[in-house]
Amino acid sequence: MAEDEDDYLSDKFLADLNAASSSEPKTYSARRKEAEKKAKLKQEQNRIKSRRQLELESREAGLSKSLFERAKEEEATVGKGNKALAMMMKMGFKPGQSLGQVHDEPAPEAASVTPERAVSSTPEVEVKESSAEPSRDGTPFESMTRGLGSGIKHRTEPLPLNEWAGKKGIGSLKRGPSPSSLERMAKMAKTTEAVDQDTFRSRAREDYLERRAEGRLAPAQATCVSLDEKAGKAFNVLWLNPNNPDAFPEELMNALPEEPVVAKTRRRQEQETIEARLRKQMKADALQPLSPEDDSPSKVAERDQAQLTPEQLEEAVKFLSQSAQQRLAAVLSYLRSEYSYCFWCGCQYNDAEDLQQNCPGENEEDHD
């Protein structure tokens, strides 16, 4: 009986108190209660997470084992076979086979029959072959019909289950954007996210690392420029230094979203004040010509042709929005893969193999 009533020490009373006097300064115990509550909530969340984990694990375990395996195990442990399987075996089934008729018609022969010829093989049938096959778009119908035409092959395993993917569009789970700059961008994106959610301590450390990377970026980029130029490259996104935007190609400046990309890195150095930020905002809001094309369309077009492709532009924007460490990492890995050059060793190896064998590793620590 007593269990049903609230204990006089129950935090239910405290919760009521808290609610009533939330605006007043909190006592120690109230704060402690609050902290406890939070911890409890967090615990709960963790538990929900682990429940999802449980669901997933049990599902995977269940899906990975075929019923034939299960039947076999059962037979081994209990000594009773699966009746349904026995029925199927009586019908001539063997585990591992598919159901349905085995069509003796050789598959390749079937595949070679195109639909048109298939029709004409029954000459008595006069069907208006729509010569104007509505080829609605550029996708190959051929490959589809060929896929259908191939020999019948029945399933031996159930269709896999999809997992819930929310509202993500097709392809967005599988790969990132354009394949060429894909890897670099993925790496960059991953680290940015992580940086955003750090605590003060790690942030301080991060700042230190960032400054250090900043210092190393300049010589690394210089090396990159000289090696690239030696290789005959006119432009590389990795040369760009946000601290020195004057060196940017002009169309890149136009393409950059003003505030976030260039200013972000500057702000970090300036320890920017409110006034500075305001000034910047005003500058950003100020009237600007819509595009340089209004002034000199021919000139711009000319330069466009000469220099950046849209893909490069986009890549540049992404590159510049990364932290110094990420940029450094990108430049270094580029040097390693492209020129077998190790920044920490300070030398260029003969080839990838040489680099592999003689360089102690990718990181600075490896070179201590």
Place this chain on the structure above:
Amino acid sequence: MATDNPYLAHLNPKKGGKSSASPTPGNNPLYGFLPRRVTGEQARKALESDVNPFTMQPHTPQYKKILEARKKLPVYSQMDEFFKIFSENQIIVMVGETGSGKTTQIPQFVCYSDLPHTKGKMVACTQPRRVAAMSVAKRVADEMDVQLGKQVGYSIRFEDMTEPGTTFLKYMTDGMLLREAMNDPELTRYSTIILDEAHERTLATDILMGLLKTLAKRRTDLKLIVMSATLDALKFQKYFSLKHGEVAPLFKVPGRTHPVEVFYTQEPEPDYVEAAIRTVLMIHRAEEPGDILLFLTGEEEIEDACRKIKIEADDLMNQDPDSVGPLVCIPLYSSLPPQQQQRIFDPPPPPRTPDGPPGRKVVISTNIAETSLTIDGIVYVVDPGFSKQKVYNPRIRVESLLVSPISKASAQQRAGRAGRTRPGKCFRLYTERDFMKELEEQTHPEILRSNLANTVLELVKLGIKDLVRFDYVDAPAPETLMRALELLNFLAALDDDGNLTALGGIMAEFPLDPQLAKMLIVSPEFKCSNEILTIVAMLSVPNVWVRPPSQRKEADAAKQMLTVPDGDHLTLLNVYNQYVANGQDKNWCWQSYLSARALQQADNVRAQLQRNMEKFDIDLVSIQDSNKLYTAIRMALVCGFFMQVAHKEGEKGNYLTVKDNQVVALHPSCGLDNQPEWVIFHEFVLTTRPYIRTVTEVRPEWLLEFAPQYFDLSTFPDGETKRALQRVLNKKQGKAAGRVDGTNSDKRMTKKQKR
């Protein structure tokens, strides 16, 4: 053979043209017709006649009007070819775009050539959907100038709109034809069978194809037409090849299609709904007049998108009334009431001012608009590339209801919708690369995605002994068949050799899942067959609960009022009883947030099933005491659903499905007020999470008592579930051994369990 039919002698001028059997041979428009030898010219003449050849009544003026419209259909212009190919072949594969008129015209052509009414036979045309069967039958009855349910009728589950002896053209769901085959494997009453929408590859159509292929070899007088809307005809042609190396002939009707320009996105979309909305608004702003068709995946998503588009479009129009016209959003999904489905045919809204920019209509639809419905005026298609797909997995016996990528074939079909009236555009919200690489060629046919328990029972009843070597168009996974046989064996519908038992024979007669049929048949033993009948009916109709997004709280409160805390099955019973007690009043339904349509349907289904029960002398009985009644009902539920039991493990509402050990949660719609240790569930679905749905508390003793074979503990994997059952068993045996000590140990036992 049909040509020797004595009833037709009077129609044959060579044999007995002057016979007086026909009072006015000159008046009969079918005079001189030789069954299956009719030419297009003859048929056209008969169609133009003033007398209806099937009723011998003069045609109404309406008939001529409709006939003029029919003449414009692509199929109509190929009448001669059709009559030729029909005369010369037993099996024909036909391909025609949606809107070519094949569903309405081909069966009529067949009637003019086959003349089924003269030999007491029928022409059947199957449809995958109930609504299509009904609406097409109505249309065709109008076209043929007869009353629906007389010469032209339809037959769907729980509704038969035909007149034996009069009806010679019958539209029916594919499932109904399969059920008819169960009792008449030769399908003797049909002279021609048309399988329409074969490209949809529904479970029943697939099974029918297998049956009819063999049947056609036995019954050479049976003609078969397989109609499909997509270009995958070759598969059917090969499947239905009568001679080795020679495929079935193809009759092809080009659709009235215009070129469609296809656009892809540059990058994958992070949120396809948001991208779809953006694209619709972009089209509305920048593209020429013409209606938009947007494909989304389900009711909720569609309604949500409708709201968002409406708000944004109104905003656009207010900002820029000179260039942006009004936009009207029309949702379309199968659970929508028919009147509302009709809205898709409304014209686009008029401009706000006489000279203002024209209005536009957006139809936001599930994939029903992909092949089976034709909406004129669509010029733009927005295709995010998804549809909701049901996939059953036999290993853990789950049905997943997830949004999945469509196939290439589906995407083509969707794009084609844009070119119905004039050249159109299709916006695919995925990259071209993903179209090529990520999408499957064809949608998996339903037979690969379904639980086959019902189908297997039907096939066994049909006399198909060898389910392993049945000639499937696409064979299901062997494990799916294994699960089906297992279930039917545990339900005692099949014996250990796979033969149909007497009980199984009765179960097959009910158009229900085997578990439901079993439950219904045994319910008189528990003196609650009245109630079980109601529950079965309620489980056989769409969701009765209405939960409009703007009134969720009110709807939930209303639901709470009707909820029986012991189980959702009992809640369903209560809802139906209240519905009847309130005089089946629509207002009451509306106030209680219930679907009057679904309840009406449940009432109808209940009446049908009751007739079935009477046929097999299954008594309708009840107990007065409501407590005892509820217990009895739950016991009867166990007799049908003992293979769908979950056991609570841990404290946090985790359930484990028995034997498959899947961690599941009670579905949010579940009305149980506590979390009982043992529950039976109607469905195990995988949506955002694994859920069990429609759940009722049961006692473990019942499981052991009513399903001793399934709950044979020696076959159980070790685990908490087995231990819990073992405790119950021990207790039961302890009780039997000595009653004196029993009560004491019982208490201890329950305490232990609670921990």
